[in-house]
Amino acid sequence: MSVIVVSGTGTEIGKTVVTAALVALAGATGARIAVLKPAQTGVGPGEPGDLAEVARLGGEAHGVELVRFGEPLAPATAARRAGAAGVRAEEVAETVEKLRTEYDLVLVEGAGGLLVRFHDGGDTLADAARLLAAPVLVVTPAGLGTLNSVALTGEALRARGVEQLGVVVGSWPEVPDLAARCNLVDLPEAAGAPLLGAVPEGAGRLAPAEFRAAAGGWLGPSLGGGWDAEAFTAAVG
Template sequence: MSVLVVTGTSTDVGKTVATAALAANAVAAGLRVAVCKPAQTGVADDGPGDLQEIRRLVGDSVRLVELARYPDPLAPDTAARRSGRRLLELDEVVDAVRALDAGYDLTLVEGAGGLLVRLGVGGFTLADVAATLVAPAVVVVAAGLGTLNHTALTVAALHSAGVACRGVIIGSWPAAPTLAERCNLDDLPAVAGVPVLGRIPAGSGALDAARFAVRVSEWLGSPLRTKRLAGDASVVL
């Protein structure tokens, strides 16, 4: 069993599509996959959230678990206080992920916003969740100017928390990259100290599930690679 945490340098960098791609890659390898989204914000109770987007892109074979939902598009702890709803607790999130891990080959945990966004009681973050689970992380990053600094800071924060970072995924790679974007692709490994694991083309979230599944290996490599990222040394890439 394996757990892999998916975080980002900020909001709107493509975490959900990258999580869907990792899930689809693992499903293609014949793995049983679960995705946990501890907190969803900015969505009405009856509205479609990030997990529904993952369902649309990957299909019904993936187990999806959301622990809390808040209507305001804010950090989860702030959104919880404004709505009068309960805040998540670290142990609650960890226990839910461990329960999924006991029944699935791979459990992906998608954060909200960036790594150090406060998720609930005591201001715990996704870094705290990963550290408690002793789970590695991948970081979804932007392609353009500013991404070198944001990525280096996020990877450094993971390392400071004792969390292994497997690498970064560029969440929205443009069809016609600028000079800055092309240079960032070369510079990211040196600046962040971790590999670039893949590039997801801009607009990939608009694909249907069939085309998404076909394209995923082009973006992330071998279907077995996702499980290897989560720490299963038995998988040879």
């Protein structure tokens, strides 16, 4: 896969850490990697955003940010309040097409959930993925409520004819409760796609070298790692 779109079922659920893990695994193979952040919000000019965190944890990757707004809001809302136009799905797709001519892997990290609007015209990350014909990796929380969010995200992708690559739990708790443990079994059915990984809670606080060394144990073979869903589920069940 030369392009993977990383989305989520909400905000602050581990998309950036998962993206960094993908960079770490691809980088270990010698791949040239680019990471596109169509819209960064909640970060002021000159401050490190998600792309800086991906590079810090995951390793070398060319970062591209199309728009940035300081207010911590949905991109369309932040753009409107800033008197800006936001970003269109076509612009995202065009940028990715240029990047894929120079890089082996292009990762596109969304903002919030799949259908968060980029601008007042209504374009979303799902629209960009459809234009690119690129698969979407969905990051979700571990606990109660995640099944509905994952099911809705999967339904939205299928309605647009967009492939769902799979689901990754973005922050697996050190002591999982009953709902989290049961969700390991139920998530693939709810999503209509395989469970491809579970990143441990607090992974983003690891030292970069430790993060990169451990990343292969968090993501499945289709993402370049060695994580096994069946074995993991049995171990925590």
